[in-house]
Amino acid sequence: MEENQIVIIGLNHKTAPVEVRECLAFASEDNPKVLETMRQEPYVDEVVLFSTCNRVEFLLATKDTSRATEAIKDFLAEFKKTPRDTFENALYTYEGDEAVRHIFRVAASLDSMVVGEPQILGQIKDSYQEASDHRSCGVILNRLMHRSFSVAKRVRTETGIGDHAVSISYAAVELARKIFGELEGKSVLLIGAGEMAEQAVEHLVTNRAEPIYVANRTFERGLEIAEKFKGTAIRFEEVRDYLKQVDIVISSTGAPNYILVRSDFKGVMRARKNRPLFFIDIAVPRDIEPEINRITNVYVYDIDDLEGAIQENIEERQQEARRGERIVDGAVVQFRRWFQSLDVVPTIVSLRDKVEEIRQAELKKTFASLTSASEEDKAAIDRLTAALVKKILHDPTVFLKDSGHRDQKSLYVDICRRLFKLDERNNRESQKE
Amino acid sequence: MNVLFTLTIACYIASSLGYQGYVLFQRRSVYKVSSTLLWIGFLCHTGFIALQYFETGHIPVQGLHETLSTFGWAVAGVFLALQIKFNLMVLGALVAPLASLSVVIASILPRPYVELDPLFRGLWRTFHIGTLILGLAALAIAFLVGVLYLIQEKAIKDKKRGFFFRRLPSLNLLDSMGYSCLITGFPLLTCGIITGVIYAQMVHGRFWSWDHKEIFAGITWLVYAVLLHERLTVGWQGRRAAVMTIVGFVILIFTFFLRFLG
Numbered sequence: 001m002e003e004n005q006i007v008i009i010g011l012n013h014k015t016a017p018v019e020v021r022e023c024l025a026f027a028s029e030d031n032p033k034v035l036e037t038m039r040q041e042p043y044v045d046e047v048v049l050f051s052t053c054n055r056v057e058f059l060l061a062t063k064d065t066s067r068a069t070e071a072i073k074d075f076l077a078e079f080k081k082t083p084r085d086t087f088e089n090a091l092y093t094y095e096g097d098e099a100v101r102h103i104f105r106v107a108a109s110l111d112s113m114v115v116g117e118p119q120i121l122g123q124i125k126d127s128y129q130e131a132s133d134h135r136s137c138g139v140i141l142n143r144l145m146h147r148s149f150s151v152a153k154r155v156r157t158e159t160g161i162g163d164h165a166v167s168i169s170y171a172a173v174e175l176a177r178k179i180f181g182e183l184e185g186k187s188v189l190l191i192g193a194g195e196m197a198e199q200a201v202e203h204l205v206t207n208r209a210e211p212i213y214v215a216n217r218t219f220e221r222g223l224e225i226a227e228k229f230k231g232t233a234i235r236f237e238e239v240r241d242y243l244k245q246v247d248i249v250i251s252s253t254g255a256p257n258y259i260l261v262r263s264d265f266k267g268v269m270r271a272r273k274n275r276p277l278f279f280i281d282i283a284v285p286r287d288i289e290p291e292i293n294r295i296t297n298v299y300v301y302d303i304d305d306l307e308g309a310i311q312e313n314i315e316e317r318q319q320e321a322r323r324g325e326r327i328v329d330g331a332v333v334q335f336r337r338w339f340q341s342l343d344v345v346p347t348i349v350s351l352r353d354k355v356e357e358i359r360q361a362e363l364k365k366t367f368a369s370l371t372s373a374s375e376e377d378k379a380a381i382d383r384l385t386a387a388l389v390k391k392i393l394h395d396p397t398v399f400l401k402d403s404g405h406r407d408q409k410s411l412y413v414d415i416c417r418r419l420f421k422l423d424e425r426n427n428r429e430s431q432k433e
Numbered sequence: 434m435n436v437l438f439t440l441t442i443a444c445y446i447a448s449s450l451g452y453q454g455y456v457l458f459q460r461r462s463v464y465k466v467s468s469t470l471l472w473i474g475f476l477c478h479t480g481f482i483a484l485q486y487f488e489t490g491h492i493p494v495q496g497l498h499e500t501l502s503t504f505g506w507a508v509a510g511v512f513l514a515l516q517i518k519f520n521l522m523v524l525g526a527l528v529a530p531l532a533s534l535s536v537v538i539a540s541i542l543p544r545p546y547v548e549l550d551p552l553f554r555g556l557w558r559t560f561h562i563g564t565l566i567l568g569l570a571a572l573a574i575a576f577l578v579g580v581l582y583l584i585q586e587k588a589i590k591d592k593k594r595g596f597f598f599r600r601l602p603s604l605n606l607l608d609s610m611g612y613s614c615l616i617t618g619f620p621l622l623t624c625g626i627i628t629g630v631i632y633a634q635m636v637h638g639r640f641w642s643w644d645h646k647e648i649f650a651g652i653t654w655l656v657y658a659v660l661l662h663e664r665l666t667v668g669w670q671g672r673r674a675a676v677m678t679i680v681g682f683v684i685l686i687f688t689f690f691l692r693f694l695g
Binding site: 175177178179180181182270272273274275276293296297299301305308309312 | 585589590592594598602603604605606667668669670671672673
């Protein structure tokens, strides 16, 4: 194979379980070494390495896909001291358009575990930065990476892919905002403990909810948790009294029965002047009697209600993701057009075409004013100009054909196309079609 | 028909459509255009009313058609003023159509020429009608906000997160906006009723004549007075306040039409 190909070799959360991914993930201090080694590989012209907790991928420009793939596999096995067969089945290899589509989808967070999560673009940008610091990417991957950033940006702004909360704790905050508007100064009571509940409190705190109270059956544990949120620990028996002042209650205890029932609310709403009260019941079995939802200005959401909200949001995101895919499809086609133009032969052809076009146009103009010239004269002029063009184009053509130096070829072709504005011409023609 | 008035109607209707479009598609630019249109319509309307005032020497509230038009003006005006503070964007989708409806009906109603009784002129009457119309407009918006509150409240209570849930703002915002409308509308309504009573004394020689119009005006006032009192002391808010606002407005609008039918 003569021409450069874009290739992606890697694995992600869909193809490899976490045990395999953690074996192969690269720490950021490894990156320089990896890129350096890859640059030495004879079959790898350009390389960018992505390594996050959900994916390890090599993006390459290579003239020989199968040899490059082998080289990567060998390298992984050696560098990570892992036998090849532990990861070989999880690896995928995409070439050409498929590789371009893949990197666009990754950057746009269409390939993420949580579709639409915003961190991935930053990680991709960091990887690219690393690669360009080590001069391991050239004209092809530079262009590809920049395209993928703009595709990601388009997907984010033109679709609602990142709009809706898709985790329990986010969904709880989203709901709280629908009730209270601003959460600033809204007091929160956490009953019990648990990762999900504490995450929800954390999100509320980031939204400037305060003060935070924590009630736990073991007071010491309560103190511990309260300290984390700069809150106050209260005794478990005090929960009912605090209903009069708190706005948001997150409950996550291991209690087998309801810890709050409707009859606990006698006089509570009057005491709190009917200010709304929002219960988030994450516990299974439930802590808050569902009947309480029927009290005016009191809202009770249990784990299933929150799951339901998330499910809707996920569907919403998937719909938005489909719109994102369409944007990606368009971008792949555009990129292909540019990439194909990097071939030497089509570039030489379009360069000749362009100059020939200019020659013909000028001849036409000249002949129109040269009424006295005979057919013979005209033929002579025609020959003269043709010879000029041929001689002028000879050296550049030879240079392009012979500059067999790896990615330098793509670079010169690219420069040539820009010098003579060949892409504008191509675009014009393709638009005419 | 006056050019200004035609322009007003066109702007109000265009703005109504724009606001509906905003609710559907959630494009901020659409909202901005609709808001601008409403402003233009409101300014034209103001010009039109000012012209009428200079021509006749009283604010145009003779007969149903003039009153409706002035009401539409007040609704648009109060809404635009409130928007500066609350920026409750979806509300336009209800308010702009209300203003449009008022001016459209006003434009097609017959306009019998009434020889104006000199008694109907004068400062008291201008004040009486002016405050009543403004109060009515503020309470009409309170009513619309109350409706939005109930829709959103139901969505949250029933855990059905549909079309409205996404588009409507928080309960808290709706509630405090309803409250603002109420404390704007209620004093105006009170002023309107008091000046009306004084005016009745001047015209009929009696402060209060127990006719059905006056009785209903009294009931309306009481409903709003109770609502405001409960809000301030017991802290009635949320659902109950929204329901009361709606009930109050239904009685109020009934009283309003009683004046023209009775």
